[in-house]
Amino acid sequence: MAGKKLLLENDHIEGIRSLRVYRQHGGYQSLEKALKQMTPEQIVEEVKTSGLRGRGGAGFPTGMKWSFLAKPEGVARYLVCNADESEPGTFKDRYLMQRIPHLLIEGMIASSFALGARTSYIYIRGEYFYVARILEQAIAEAYEAGLLGKNILNSGFDHDCYVQVGAGAYICGEETALLESLEGKRGNPRIKPPFPAVAGLYGCPTVVNNVETIAAVVPIIRDGGAAYASIGVGKSTGTKLISASGHLNKPGVYEIELGVPVEEFIYSDEYCGGIRNGKKLKAVVAGGSSVPILPADLILKTANGEPRLMSYESLADGGFATGTMLGSGGFIAMDEDTSIVKNLWNFSRFYHHESCGQCSPCREGTGWMEKILHKILDGNGTLADVDLLWDIQSKIEGKTICPLGDAAAWPVASAIRHFRKEFEEYVKNGKNIRDVKHYYRLNNLVEV
Amino acid sequence: MAKVTIDGITIEVPDGTTILNAARMIGGDIVPPTMCYHSKLKTSGGYCRTCLVKVSKGSEKDPRPMPKPVASCRTTVMDGMEVQNLLSPEVLEARAGVVEFLLANHPLDCPVCDQAGECDLQNLAYENGKMGTRYEFQKREFEKIDIGDKIQLHMTRCILCYRCVKTADQVTDGRVHGVLNRGDVSEISTYIQNAIDNDFSGNMIDVCPVGALTDKTFRFKSRVWYTKPVDAHRDCPKCSGKVRLWYKGEEVLRVTGRKDQYGEVQDWICNDCRFEKKKTSDWVIEGPAHIQRDSVISANHYESLKALKATIDRQRKSLPHGHKTTLGHGALDPNNTH
Numbered sequence: 211m212a213g214k215k216l217l218l219e220n221d222h223i224e225g226i227r228s229l230r231v232y233r234q235h236g237g238y239q240s241l242e243k244a245l246k247q248m249t250p251e252q253i254v255e256e257v258k259t260s261g262l263r264g265r266g267g268a269g270f271p272t273g274m275k276w277s278f279l280a281k282p283e284g285v286a287r288y289l290v291c292n293a294d295e296s297e298p299g300t301f302k303d304r305y306l307m308q309r310i311p312h313l314l315i316e317g318m319i320a321s322s323f324a325l326g327a328r329t330s331y332i333y334i335r336g337e338y339f340y341v342a343r344i345l346e347q348a349i350a351e352a353y354e355a356g357l358l359g360k361n362i363l364n365s366g367f368d369h370d371c372y373v374q375v376g377a378g379a380y381i382c383g384e385e386t387a388l389l390e391s392l393e394g395k396r397g398n399p400r401i402k403p404p405f406p407a408v409a410g411l412y413g414c415p416t417v418v419n420n421v422e423t424i425a426a427v428v429p430i431i432r433d434g435g436a437a438y439a440s441i442g443v444g445k446s447t448g449t450k451l452i453s454a455s456g457h458l459n460k461p462g463v464y465e466i467e468l469g470v471p472v473e474e475f476i477y478s479d480e481y482c483g484g485i486r487n488g489k490k491l492k493a494v495v496a497g498g499s500s501v502p503i504l505p506a507d508l509i510l511k512t513a514n515g516e517p518r519l520m521s522y523e524s525l526a527d528g529g530f531a532t533g534t535m536l537g538s539g540g541f542i543a544m545d546e547d548t549s550i551v552k553n554l555w556n557f558s559r560f561y562h563h564e565s566c567g568q569c570s571p572c573r574e575g576t577g578w579m580e581k582i583l584h585k586i587l588d589g590n591g592t593l594a595d596v597d598l599l600w601d602i603q604s605k606i607e608g609k610t611i612c613p614l615g616d617a618a619a620w621p622v623a624s625a626i627r628h629f630r631k632e633f634e635e636y637v638k639n640g641k642n643i644r645d646v647k648h649y650y651r652l653n654n655l656v657e658v
Numbered sequence: 659m660a661k662v663t664i665d666g667i668t669i670e671v672p673d674g675t676t677i678l679n680a681a682r683m684i685g686g687d688i689v690p691p692t693m694c695y696h697s698k699l700k701t702s703g704g705y706c707r708t709c710l711v712k713v714s715k716g717s718e719k720d721p722r723p724m725p726k727p728v729a730s731c732r733t734t735v736m737d738g739m740e741v742q743n744l745l746s747p748e749v750l751e752a753r754a755g756v757v758e759f760l761l762a763n764h765p766l767d768c769p770v771c772d773q774a775g776e777c778d779l780q781n782l783a784y785e786n787g788k789m790g791t792r793y794e795f796q797k798r799e800f801e802k803i804d805i806g807d808k809i810q811l812h813m814t815r816c817i818l819c820y821r822c823v824k825t826a827d828q829v830t831d832g833r834v835h836g837v838l839n840r841g842d843v844s845e846i847s848t849y850i851q852n853a854i855d856n857d858f859s860g861n862m863i864d865v866c867p868v869g870a871l872t873d874k875t876f877r878f879k880s881r882v883w884y885t886k887p888v889d890a891h892r893d894c895p896k897c898s899g900k901v902r903l904w905y906k907g908e909e910v911l912r913v914t915g916r917k918d919q920y921g922e923v924q925d926w927i928c929n930d931c932r933f934e935k936k937k938t939s940d941w942v943i944e945g946p947a948h949i950q951r952d953s954v955i956s957a958n959h960y961e962s963l964k965a966l967k968a969t970i971d972r973q974r975k976s977l978p979h980g981h982k983t984t985l986g987h988g989a990l991d992p993n994n995t996h
Contacts, residue, residue: 379840381840396836396837401703401704401729401732562841562842563841564840564841565840565841565842566840566841566844567818567837567839567840567841567842567843567844568705568818568820569704569705569706569707570705570706570707570708570756570759570760570817570818571707571755571756571759573759573818573841573842573844574759574760574762574763574842575759576841576842577841577842578759578762578793578795581795598792605751605752605755605756605758605759608725608726608727609707609710609726609727609752609755609756610707611704611705611729
């Protein structure tokens with residue numbers, strides 16, 4: 211039986227992008243309910259009850275984040291939507307904004323009402339310029355229909371929403387770097403504290419939420435927090451958009467109820483439909499490129515032998531030794547022919563390119579790791595290089611200003627932890643590994 | 659007031675004090691080294707990560723330890739906080755890592771660098787680094803550029819501490835320089851090769867912890883340890899006029915601001931004082947300046963050989979039998995056992 215859908219319920223409907231069709235299918239009813247029947251405090255309370263957690267990657271409870279927002283008298287507050295979806299393997303926000311832009315706009319207005327924000331911004335990455343146009347079109351429609359601007363739906367609530375396009379930097383997805391960029395400065399992460407909830411955009415209290423988080427506020431208001439909390443498992447409530455990519459039969463964006471077994475997600479026809487060409491699964495990066503990679507046996511079952519579920523807790527079971535994270539939901543599956551070393555080099559190249567260069571461990575370490583991986587791939591590596599890689603990542607992790615350092619270190623650590631043999635194989639025979647796929651089949655290197 | 663314990667030494671400091679400043683109030687060896695923090699520059703610090711410390715107890719109210727090492731220069735103390743610096747092997751290891759990172763792309767051209775002898779990075783590496791590097795790839799290189807007629811920027815040596823950017827922001831009029839690009843190819847630069855032309859631009863040279871920004875009027879004139887620092891002042895209409903003159907024989911080779919024991923400038927000085935007034939007759943001499951850090955300057959001029967010998971002997975005793983001590987690798991620091 212198909213799981214319940216809250217966000218992508220209507221995404222197949224022709225013309226849902228337009229305000230008219232969106233309203234025909236129940237659009238903006240949540241906003242009306244919020245403005246006319248609820249107080250801001252009630253909305254925050256519903257969000258708390260719902261157990262909604264930040265969908266951008268960290269999984270911080272949204273209701274709690276909202277209640278941290280400082281509310282000094284006479285100081286503007288802001289809601290900023292983080293649509294700088296740059297994590298490799300993650301494309302759910304793009305899908306959502308492209309298909310149902312009004313869901314995000316409705317969520318923005320309702321959330322702003324709850325937070326008392328007169329102005330909100332959608333910060334979208336530069337590569338999504340065409341999505342920005344869709345959003346701007348939707349915002350224009352909303353203004354025309356009196357859903358934005360002054361005295362929205364005769365409730366006395368004024369709100370303006372703006373789209374700001376970034377210049378295409380991964381680091382601007384970090385909330386404080388995003389705020390710097392939004393202010394027109396160089397997108398460098400700020401040193402925290404102060405947190406944005408106290409001093410964010412233009413020094414004012416600010417909430418920064420992911421696109422999916424803000425969109426999820428709409429069904430929470432519509433059905434109530436308790437109904438939302440009844441979906442899912444444990445502290446992982448509600449539904450989550452998963453961007454499935456890699457060697458799957460049916461890659462794409464899926465809305466799942468949290469708690470679906472990973473095995474079902476990969477193999478059932480309702481979701482990804484198994485591994486392409488009948489191959490065996492080798493490894494999975496479960497939540498976007500920065501979370502630890504897991505070999506097939508550990509992603510399907512936890513170290514205790516329990517089936518692993520698509521939920522915050524279950525994926526994190528076992529810590530980083532045998533677990534990973536749900537992250538942003540960028541689910542990358544790799545089949546038996548994949549070279550983990552090559553894949554890791556690709557990730558490391560990305561983090562090297564995207565490091566902002568502010569603090570030394572990340573600035574120097576990411577480039578160093580990439581160069582070592584390149585050397586190993588070329589067949590010039592030594593076993594000492596593998597140990598050096600491990601040492602470098604341990605000196606980056608947790609020692610940087612923002613989580614980009616961690617994001618660069620975790621894939622390296624986990625690849626070495628779970629696939630050290632493969633690194634050693636590259637060191638010993640790297641020069642002969644011309645065609646990786648061929649080589650793996652010949653040598654039966656894969657242990658699945 | 660908040661009570662904070664650093665490496666077992668307790669001190670009471672005003673609320674809002676950073677861990678670093680609390681440690682500086684205690685003084686001595688427990689003060690974490692810094693590269694990017696500068697007491698006279700707002701929002702400086704947090705970038706280089708050399709001052710990382712471990713917070714083993716958050717506060718009296720919330721005694722949980724902080725999960726990650728924190729930058730002591732940007733973390734404020736809480737009442738009852740307990741901090742480990744030298745006592746934590748983890749911190750020392752992390753710091754050695756940071757030194758290695760900072761040196762990874764540093765050219766190590768100390769033999770031809772004007773900063774050698776008074777270089778914060780040299781001191782940091784001697785005190786906290788390990789012998790040798792494991793970085794074996796091509797280092798990044800940049801062309802030297804002149805920013806203004808008195809200052810040369812040698813970006814290859816830069817460790818991106820952002821101090822000069824903050825100086826230009828906060829001390830001089832009009833911000834004309836900043837950071838271009840990102841990651842390990844980011845560079846300090848002026849806006850499309852603009853010259854930096856204002857009365858206080860020379861202070862960027864003083865705040866630079868390495869030899870990236872150098873005084874063109876002093877370049878290659880002398881090694882710093884052959885020059886003798888003397889404090890002097892003059893009645894300057896633009897600045898405090900409190901400077902340090904660096905003599906070689908009778909000649910003033912350069913004029914800099916006065917730095918405190920942590921190598922941070924105490925008073926900003928103007929370019930007239932720095933570049934134009936290079937005669938003894940321009941100045942009222944106060945007396946020789948004592949450079950307190952374990953740099954070669956102090957070793958050459960102020961510490962008697964006897965004291966030096968005593969230090970080395972003391973260190974030798976604390977080492978395993980047969981271990982050789984050499985001058986230069988933190989020999990003057992009795993706490994360094996490398």
